[in-house]
Amino acid sequence: MxxxxxxFDVRISNMVMNVSQHxxxxxxxxxxxxxxxxxxxxxxxxxxxxxxxxxxxxxxxxxxxxxxxxxxxxxxxxxxxxxxxxxxxxxxxxxxxxxxxxxxxxxxxxxxxxxxxxxxxxxxxxxxxxxxxxxxxxxxxxxxxxxxxxxxEMKGAVIGGEGKTVEVDGMYTGGHIRPANLKEDRVDRRLAKHQTGKRQVVVAIRERDGRTVTAVFKSEDASTDFIKARVARGTTVHTDEAASWESLRAKFRVRTINHSQAYSHDDACTNQAESYFSRLRRAERGQHHQISGNYLGRYAAEMGWREDNRRQPNGTLFTRIVGLAVRCxxxxxxxxxxxxxxx
Ligand SMILES: [Zn+2]
Structure with missing residues (x-):
């Protein structure tokens, strides 16, 4: 034994933590x-x-x-x-x-x-x-x-609440069209008729100093009902200036940051949602190389969990994952x- x-029984409290160390x-x-x-x-x-x-x-x-x-x-x-x-x-x-x-x-x-x-x-x-x-x-x-x-762990969870702040943002992915070798064969990839229909958006709803809820949609517009269902009334919601988020004003106080002018202004920003996307992007490029659209939601949730728990000791995470897996x-x-x- x-x-x-x-x-498993390492006593963190007994360890001398060097505060200047990461x-x-x-x-x-x-x-x-x-x-x-x-x-x-x-x-x-x-x-x-x-x-x-x-x-x-x-x-x-x-x-x-x-x-x-x-x-x-x-x-x-x-x-x-x-x-x-x-x-x-x-x-x-x-x-x-x-x-x-x-x-x-x-x-x-x-x-x-x-x-x-x-x-x-x-x-x-x-x-x-x-x-x-x-x-x-x-x-x-x-x-x-x-x-x-x-x-x-986050299935059906509602985040935010009175006095809480949540950041909402989307990241489009998939549906890449490889340009043809010869210039004369190439098409305008921006046109709808040339697109594959595989493009999807990962929407992240991230509570400041809290948890992250993620989901996959065809467009940001399609995600707003989900956001309204998963964010508690009374929450202040920060978004970028995309028109898709306008309808959130019906339920929440919305603060908008115009990214063409600043990434953070007067406390309005979506930087924590961006940190999450940066982890998801690095996972896709560095580890998986390509994530199938069918499983995108699962990778998105995984990266949300990792981002939320990035400051936890690995033994704690280990115990929690086993705990979740045996309850699953x-x-x-x-x-x-x-x-x-x-x-
Ligand atoms: Zn029995």
Missing amino acids: SLLVTI FLLSAAARMISLKAIFSLSDADAWTVFQRLRWPETDGAAVCSHCGHDRCYDVTRGATPRFRCSACRKDFSPTSGTLFAYHKLSIRDYLAAIALFVNAVKGVSALQMGRDLDVSYKAAWVLCHKLREAMAS RVSVDFTGRWQRQAA
Whole structure:
């Protein structure tokens, strides 16, 4: 158990924090490492997982069917199995979570989550596959399950409120038309008839010193009902001068910043929304190279989560992602996805 203690029970308060140092350079930001995870035995890795899955009983099994907490250990193979004394059903520590029907060892999952948490600009499935020595498909599905877990935290959340400030902005992406090689073959890419229809906008709603809500639309105009639904009445909303945001005035006090004149004027700005977009852009260009329009919403939510939690120690983030993943239930979108596609 001493190893688990070194991984999870680091007392940040006992650490001497150098105030002049950037947070991410401090020891407090490094609570978890691949080195520590890969030195866990199988049994220790399961113990870690169980303690994260059932924190209220410090890792003792709680029935995934009925919630009863008196269960017998009926393990035969490498994976722990329990039998509920109330409903008599069997279950494993991953039953009913995002990790149900898992193919990899539990240690590999813990390692995958550590890699995912440590990648501040996201991590591509190809890189994850290489690092863990698993197939591209397995890595792709796993990364998407972790994104699903992250996104579940802000699902349906309403931000802002009386006295709060929210910044709203959009970032158009996708639908790139490659110019033809020969000049005479080239078309005016600005014209509607030459566009692919794949262009979308990621809209970010970011509360100052708070959380970020993201969603994908065909245009900024199409996003205003969503914004009204997800921002509480009484909030002051800051936007740029795009005409799309005019209708927000019906519900909120709106402050507009004209970016052709200044990025910030008289406290009006959308700089925090821009910081979010800059992280999303760097993830797309630097890690994923191209993000499919179908999954854009998931990457957008992932980057929102990362931006909101950028100052949290990685051990805290690790614990939270596992916590979200075990509460997420079985992944609807990704369980058996490749099998379905092949069929
Ligand atoms: Zn039960």
